[in-house]
Amino acid sequence: MPFSRTVSLVGEEKFRKLSAAKVAVFGLGGVGSYAAEALARSGVGTIALFDADTVSPSNLNRQLVALHSTIGRSKVSVMRERILDINPACNVRAHEVFYLPENA
Template identity: 45%
Template sequence: MEISPFFSRTERMLGPGLMKRLASTRVALFGTGGVGSWCAEALVRTGIGHLMLVDSDCVAPSNINRQSMATMQTLGRPKVEVLAERLRTINPEVELDVRRAVYEEATAASFHLEEFDYVLDAIDSLAEKAALIRHALSIPSVTLFASMGAALKMDPGQIKTGRFRKVEGDGLARALRTKFRKTGGIPARDFLCVWSAEQRANRGEERAEKPSADNPRDWNAKKARVNGTVMHATAMFGLVLASLVIRDCEEKYERSLS
């Protein structure tokens, strides 16, 4: 397999063997917003060859402050379609499976998670997030990485990675634990996540967008409240989430050589 010249700087650092492994790695990404869109871009720019994008939402004005594919020209279009177009301009050879859909227990089988090496959770709707995590952890061959709450964060220096069971001070992680306890208990299998204990409060007025006729199943419309965000924090969550995949691929590749 010949390494594309697009990845010459990456191949210089990682080596041809790991680049070939990245090209054959299959990743399923759920949620393509302020975290997921940057995660997707980082994965494609680093050489991941197969990526499924799942999101039901369309680009809204409030997305422009933090989502990689959100511009004045893409307003009203499905996020996954616009993001896929952007990713193909970066690497025309990347294999994309684009799903404008909501993950939920009733449709879980349609995503065929068992066919992927990694499942990435960048969903911020609690019920769907909990269902996805539980499903992914039930598949031994799948490695799950998840993002906790990126809203109301300002300092990228406080972003950490760690085991879900040891996360402290993250509101979404706390709500997720409560959800798990009410729906069968916290999964026995732990997983790595991206999180921050930074605590901030909203200072401005809430201007939540409502679901439209073209966008009735928006994940965001299910939120109890809408919190403020800044791109340099949400993007960093996404970049760190992508790094977990790359670093895990590297560890597995190095073990295969020993």
């Protein structure tokens, strides 16, 4: 079972809550990319990603989405693929936008 350690830690009922949870991550830089991956590895059921940026060489030293093979690609696309590789059951919504009140 992929999340057996999480279930052991929090119990079945709380894990069901995690798998039903919907979480948004705004920005997939040095903090957001790690947060999104931690949510996926914890078993969160739905993750919405918001970032209009692309991976650049300056991101290589600090962001999970940044690899030589991903330079120039959308951060939300790369992170979505990574999350689905970790947890194929996760519902990942990738929004290639900067979140502003007028586009909420």
